[in-house]
Amino acid sequence: MSQVVSYELKGNVGIISVNNPPVNALAQVVREGILNAVNAAQEDASEAIVLSCAGRTFIAGADITEFGKPPKEPGLPEVLSAIENSTKPVIAAIHGTALGGGFEVALACHYRCAIPSAKVGLPEVKLGLLPGAGGTQRVPRIAGVEAALDMITSGNPIAANKAYGMGLLDQVLESDDLASAAVDYAQKLVAEGAPLKRIRDIAIDPASVAPDFFAAARKRLARRARGQIAQDRIVSCIEAAVELPMDEGLQRERELFRELVTSAESAAMRHIFFAERQAAKIKGLSKDTPTRNIGKVAIIGGGTMGGGIAMCFANVGIPVVLLEINDEALSRGMDIIAKNYGITVKKGKLTEELMAQRIELISGSTDYGDIADVDLVIEAVFENLELKQEIFAKLDNTCKQGAILATNTSYQDVDAIAAATSRPQDVVGMHFFSPANVMKLLEVVRGDKTADDALATAMKIGKKIGKVCALSRVCYGFIGNRMLGGYGREAQMLLLDGCTPEQVDSALERFGMAMGPLAMGDLAGLDVGYKARQARTDLPDDPKLYRMGTLLVEMERYGQKTGAGFYRYDPETRARMNDSEVETLIKQQAQELGIEQREVSDEEILARCFYPLINEGALILEEGIAQRPSDIDVVYVFGYAFPVAKGGPMFYADQVGLKNVYDKICEFRDRYGEQYWRPAPLLQQLAEAGKTFAEWDAERS
Ligand code: T1G
Numbered sequence: 032m033s034q035v036v037s038y039e040l041k042g043n044v045g046i047i048s049v050n051n052p053p054v055n056a057l058a059q060v061v062r063e064g065i066l067n068a069v070n071a072a073q074e075d076a077s078e079a080i081v082l083s084c085a086g087r088t089f090i091a092g093a094d095i096t097e098f099g100k101p102p103k104e105p106g107l108p109e110v111l112s113a114i115e116n117s118t119k120p121v122i123a124a125i126h127g128t129a130l131g132g133g134f135e136v137a138l139a140c141h142y143r144c145a146i147p148s149a150k151v152g153l154p155e156v157k158l159g160l161l162p163g164a165g166g167t168q169r170v171p172r173i174a175g176v177e178a179a180l181d182m183i184t185s186g187n188p189i190a191a192n193k194a195y196g197m198g199l200l201d202q203v204l205e206s207d208d209l210a211s212a213a214v215d216y217a218q219k220l221v222a223e224g225a226p227l228k229r230i231r232d233i234a235i236d237p238a239s240v241a242p243d244f245f246a247a248a249r250k251r252l253a254r255r256a257r258g259q260i261a262q263d264r265i266v267s268c269i270e271a272a273v274e275l276p277m278d279e280g281l282q283r284e285r286e287l288f289r290e291l292v293t294s295a296e297s298a299a300m301r302h303i304f305f306a307e308r309q310a311a312k313i314k315g316l317s318k319d320t321p322t323r324n325i326g327k328v329a330i331i332g333g334g335t336m337g338g339g340i341a342m343c344f345a346n347v348g349i350p351v352v353l354l355e356i357n358d359e360a361l362s363r364g365m366d367i368i369a370k371n372y373g374i375t376v377k378k379g380k381l382t383e384e385l386m387a388q389r390i391e392l393i394s395g396s397t398d399y400g401d402i403a404d405v406d407l408v409i410e411a412v413f414e415n416l417e418l419k420q421e422i423f424a425k426l427d428n429t430c431k432q433g434a435i436l437a438t439n440t441s442y443q444d445v446d447a448i449a450a451a452t453s454r455p456q457d458v459v460g461m462h463f464f465s466p467a468n469v470m471k472l473l474e475v476v477r478g479d480k481t482a483d484d485a486l487a488t489a490m491k492i493g494k495k496i497g498k499v500c501a502l503s504r505v506c507y508g509f510i511g512n513r514m515l516g517g518y519g520r521e522a523q524m525l526l527l528d529g530c531t532p533e534q535v536d537s538a539l540e541r542f543g544m545a546m547g548p549l550a551m552g553d554l555a556g557l558d559v560g561y562k563a564r565q566a567r568t569d570l571p572d573d574p575k576l577y578r579m580g581t582l583l584v585e586m587e588r589y590g591q592k593t594g595a596g597f598y599r600y601d602p603e604t605r606a607r608m609n610d611s612e613v614e615t616l617i618k619q620q621a622q623e624l625g626i627e628q629r630e631v632s633d634e635e636i637l638a639r640c641f642y643p644l645i646n647e648g649a650l651i652l653e654e655g656i657a658q659r660p661s662d663i664d665v666v667y668v669f670g671y672a673f674p675v676a677k678g679g680p681m682f683y684a685d686q687v688g689l690k691n692v693y694d695k696i697c698e699f700r701d702r703y704g705e706q707y708w709r710p711a712p713l714l715q716q717l718a719e720a721g722k723t724f725a726e727w728d729a730e731r732s
Contacts, residue, residue: 333364
């Protein structure tokens with residue numbers, strides 16, 4: 032056997048054990064090892080075969096790193112055929128998460144058993160793929176068409192007991208020794224003369240499926256998938272499972288899998304899969320850097336952000352003290368938390384009991400003395416540097432030595448905040464995104480003096496509370512908000528050039544953005560951006576700059592909260608409606624500014640909005656603010672709803688071609704001036720060298 036797959040005979044049971052850390056992915060050596068073991072077992076005295084895995088989980092899928100490379104024999108279908116055609120029953124013994132190709136291996140087995148904590152799933156859709164080794168043909172046959180469609184188009188894991196109820200598992204073993212319990216189960220099957228139960232032998236009666244079932248599914252999924260094609264191909268595969276014999280269905284599945292695995296969409300989604308995990312690693316810091324224990328947390332400020340952040344910790348069982356300046360502000364903050372939990376309960380995503388437990392973990396106080404013993408403080412007050420410095424001076428005098436003092440600031444200087452304390456080594460930025468209890472991204476900001484263990488602790492606790500963490504150095508707006516400036520600026524400049532708000536937003540929404548920048552401004556409140564601009568001293572004195580946003584605020588059209596901004600909003604449904612008054616206003620402003628309006632293509636809208644994002648990203652990389660281009664992609668996908676099927680702004684730039692991006696920026700510079708369109712030196716360098724951001728990063732790693 033190969034060193035990652037072992038085989039031994041124990042009494043009358045042959046045991047195949049896979050040991051390919053970290054998740055027993057089905058690399059070529061694993062496929063070869065299993066195939067050799069199954070073939071060997073056909074010749075020996077075994078009467079049943081148990082297929083199990085060492086380490087933390089059963090096989091968690093194909094080896095995603097192999098995609099995009101020439102396939103290596105044996106292919107997974109060959110391995111599955113050997114299992115399914117075995118002359119002796121093969122029993123999959125599952126712990127951890129049997130996912131993707133891993134669960135497909137289990138489905139090719141004749142029986143499947145698992146311990147109660149195990150989960151099974153087919154998450155390929157999250158990589159822009161579909162189960163390509165029989166999953167779409169076998170699951171409908173044992174769990175039914177509807178359950179199969181839900182399972183495969185959601186990609187969500189299913190707990191063992193529920194999977195057993197669906198027929199996906201034959202036995203849940205109430206044992207904490209899976210290895211021996213699985214052998215006992217195998218011997219029981221042998222003793223009972225259990226048949227070779229092959230899922231392929233089950234046929235689905237087409238009459239059991241409603242005539243319009245698949246058409247309705249496609250329509251429903253098209254709305255949810257927003258341009259992603261994998262869901263549609265999954266429907267086609269399940270349709271084939273109903274209409275075709277097994278081998279023809281498998282053939283159809285392979286064809287559609289091949290279409291997806293070579294798609295730009297799947298390449299982008301696989302890129303984000305690895306980028307998310309890479310972003311958690313701090314260059315130059317050992318993964319064994321000691322971290323501080325976080326047993327109790329304090330949040331300073333019970334506003335929307337502070338309340339949401341408090342919930343993140345209570346949700347994972349960490350006690351939180353919410354500190355406010357007075358009882359009235361404190362009870363407002365506690366009410367925000369109770370309201371947020373109530374909404375989640377109403378959506379059926381949380382039980383009343385769990386809500387009560389979590390609220391129990393959040394206590395309130397107006398006395399700094401009550402937070403002297405906490406291990407982590409996160410300040411989430413108004414974006415005013417002096418106020419933050421005052422608070423950090425108080426924390427410095429109050430909190431125990433070794434407590435980590437974090438600020439949730441969106442763009443203030445973390446070093447200036449740290450300088451207000453005698454312990455800058457314990458100060459770090461933890462920038463949450465609103466709503467903090469929902470948005471996945473956490474920008475961890477490393478100050479000049481932040482200690483390695485404080486930084487490693489912030490990244491670790493961020494993962495523990497379910498966030499996707501990306502590291503930033505200190506600059507105005509860190510990674511995300513700094514890049515956003517150009518995106519929002521150009522969205523408004525395009526109005527003066529001749530676009531309507533709807534034209535700008537819909538072009539970006541067709542690209543895959545969840546919401547266009549102007550509608551987003553209306554949602555956040557145009558007055559927020561207006562105030563932030565008022566506080567800045569570095570903005571050019573340009574009458575065109577944010578002209579419409581400023582004008583609308585002066586007209587007290589703040590957006591959704593006043594019923595009108597760039598759009599009007601239905602008071603009941605909050606649906607956005609184009610507003611001819613705004614469109615007339617835009618034309619007037621353009622005329623006043625001497626701008627001759629013109630037709631603007633969608634292609635130009637995308638370039639004008641995304642290329643400043645990409646250009647700023649290049650500057651951020653050059654300055655060392657972000658560790659790697661893929662970290663920037665993680666920030667935009669998880670913090671700004673950049674479509675995962677486009678892989679993030681830097682991955683997208685690589686697909687467009689950096690020469691094309693650079694040339695377009697030069698064209699805009701020649702048309703609009705250097706004020707806003709100054710190509711980043713790194714972008715120019717890579718464009719001229721014909722390189723990508725990814726290649727540049729690989730050369731540096
Ligand atoms: N291939 C290669 N590497 C993988 C991997 C995979 N499938 N899954 C995880 N890793 C690496 C990961 O990059 C990280 O590496 C380490 O393992 C730990 O992962 C034919 C075509 C299993 C729930 O989509 O969901 O099968 O950073 O940090 O939080 O039809 O990993 O340490 O160097 O995520 O404990 C389908 C993907 C593939 C499952 C564990 N399977 N993995 O979570 O650890 S396509 C998946 C996960 C397929 C078939 C199709 C999670 C996990 P490093 P981790 P974790």
